[in-house]
Amino acid sequence: MSLPVFVLGRDSLTTGAVRLISYRQADLHLCDDEAFRRTIDQGAAVLAEKWRNQEVVYGVTTGVGESCTRGIPKELVPQFSVNLSRFHGCGLGSIFDEHTARAVVAVRLASLVKGWSGVRWSMLNHLCTLLGHDILPRIPAEGSVGASGDLTPLSYVVAAMIGEREVTFRGEIMPARAALDAVGIDPIALQPKEGLALMNGTSVMSALCALAIERAEYLSMLATRVTALVSAALLGNKSHFDDRIFAAKPHAGQRRAAQAIAEDLQLDDAYRRSAAERVQDTYALRCAPHVIGVVLDALPWMKDWMETEINSVNDNPLIDPGTGDVLHGGNFYGGHAAFVADSLKTAVANLADLADRQMALLLNVHRNHGLPLNLSGAPQDALPVNHAFKALQIACSAWAAEALKGTMPASVFSRSTESHNQDKVSMGTIAARDCLRVIELTEQVLVATALAGVQALELREKNLNQPQQVGTGIRQLANAMRAYSPFVAQDRPLDQELRGLLAALRQRKFPLSRPDHA
Incomplete structure (x- = not known):
């Protein structure tokens, strides 16, 4: 081809x-x-x-x-x-x-x-x-x-x-x-x-921002599917994703995220009419579209700004090919790229924080509604020496904390350089590098949470005999992840499996649809 x-x-x-x-x-x-x-x-x-x-x-x-x-x-x-x-x-x-x-x-x-x-x-x-x-x-x-x-x-x-x-x-x-x-x-x-x-x-910062935007968009798709997966594994209240809620506060990306989650959970009229066992889940589930929606609503203007920057004349001086005039200016200044990167890393870090809280819910026996401690798949007699996802939950918190720490804006740390000729600079490349690091950490948190969610759903359905009605998207994601990391029945190192999952994510091998179904 x-x-x-x-x-x-x-x-x-x-x-x-x-x-x-x-x-x-x-x-x-x-x-x-x-x-x-x-x-x-x-x-x-x-x-x-x-x-x-x-x-x-x-x-x-x-x-x-x-x-x-x-x-x-x-x-x-x-x-x-x-x-x-x-x-x-x-x-x-x-x-x-x-x-x-x-x-x-x-x-x-x-x-x-x-x-x-x-x-x-x-x-x-x-x-x-x-x-x-x-x-x-x-x-x-x-x-x-x-x-x-x-x-x-x-x-x-x-x-x-x-x-x-x-x-x-x-x-x-x-x-x-x-x-x-x-x-x-x-x-x-x-x-x-x-x-x-x-x-x-501005081509280095612009290239980094372009790659960051594309990765962030894919991450937002994963975050919606992982939210649905975790909600199903925790017997969550599907009605939190009823479209009428989001029509009443119509941020477009937020609404699309909720629609994608509802589709994955197969929210239907019969469920809407039934009385859910829990009236309200914690914010990590109930407010997930509101967190993911910020990324989805920001991406269009970020793409617009960066595509203008990428396809612009951004050096100095400029030569007017028609008149031959030499124009001295400052089109090399990376202010727009810096603002995109600083803004995007904040929105994406919130996805890391969201997924980390979802992971914590999955492992908390006081909140996970009957799932085994640490999501262990070990038989009863081996439970005392098996801890399954316990350390991975700690690692998620470390990655999320580092992502949140990385949201300090770089663009406000301008330094005067070159004998005060470059006395106000954009710091756009540093902002873009920071943004990619935050995205990398967030990918780690989301992949780990997705893996825990797959484990939890299998424990719910196979060990607890509580089959869940979920859409094909969740099943496809679970199958794709299991190709890299099988069910955790006995403790084993997960690092190489996680690296394989991250490589698959970055190569877009997971079956994820856009939240707007485009």
Whole structure:
């Protein structure tokens, strides 16, 4: 089956497209239409002429930042693009994985193809070719304040193009020059401003935010199904998810979450008319749509903001390809990405907190309505030495607490840098990294809670002979999870099974439908 293809210069990138490209589930090509090529090259030609005429152009014939008052001799201009990438090669911390590196490259290309960055079509094609061959820069996660763009991390993209530093290629870490040689590609010779254009933008934070949004959306689907699963295992009151309740407070995402849970629980008119044994369950069940709904209602505007950012011209200076004017501004500032990341991590951390409380209910013999202590499936004579999910519940609380701690907004911690030239910065990349960490922790809590919910439902139905009426979605999720982690009858380590479940979640192998049934 052929993969979907996104053509830059023709197609805009959505957050979903960024995810597909990052996982090699879609191809990215550069438009080779003659009119498009002319538009791109026109801006580069304008800069080349200004360079030949020795006109003052920031970042071309001058230094950058506080050094903008220092002129660069005409013959040294090409070297400046290379040196700009070299002195920014100071990133530290963990190296972004291959999925993230692909996303960063794709997002940077989506900005540069607008034609206002003064770069050549051949330079863009070179970068797109590297992506096609899966020659991926090894980008350190730390070192960007989010304005003037993601200079340090994006310098590693430039380095790969000119054959410097290290890349990942065919599963190996190797010098960039060796990878280029392996596929017969020469290092590119950067022209004026091309180094700056590649580095001076919001593409790292934007790529991270795009991936975070897509993961958060999938997590919200899991959270609705896990809530239904836990409610069934705890003999919960299905009427908490009656659509009339949510029609009276009509936040769209909240209502969709409740509808999805009601469908999984097979809430019907007969149940609505019956008297439930418990009038009200705890908030962790009854208010779950109100928690999940915040994520669902926030995601559309977050996607809108980030797709605008991804498909925008976000470097400096801009070159008007029509007039040749050089426009100095601050489009490299990552304020929108920072706000999305700071907001999203708060909403997602609440999913971790919700699932952790649901896990606690499952294991609490004073609240789990007859389920065995710690959800142990051991026979009666072995119960004293079997503790099943006891430690996993503690681990969930640790993960949830760390996720909640990670919600401190990064965007309010602006620092003045570079001799007070960059005196107000976005911290967008730090916010986006924090957001992904919160999502990772929340995935851990939700997977663990789902596994406990499957165990609880099986104990209810098989050991206690209390079959539950639930929808096919819950059954499918339970079967999918059991492929990685069987029923816990005797104590065993669960860590490797949990890692397998997390990998399956991140590869979207669980049968989850969108809460809006789209």
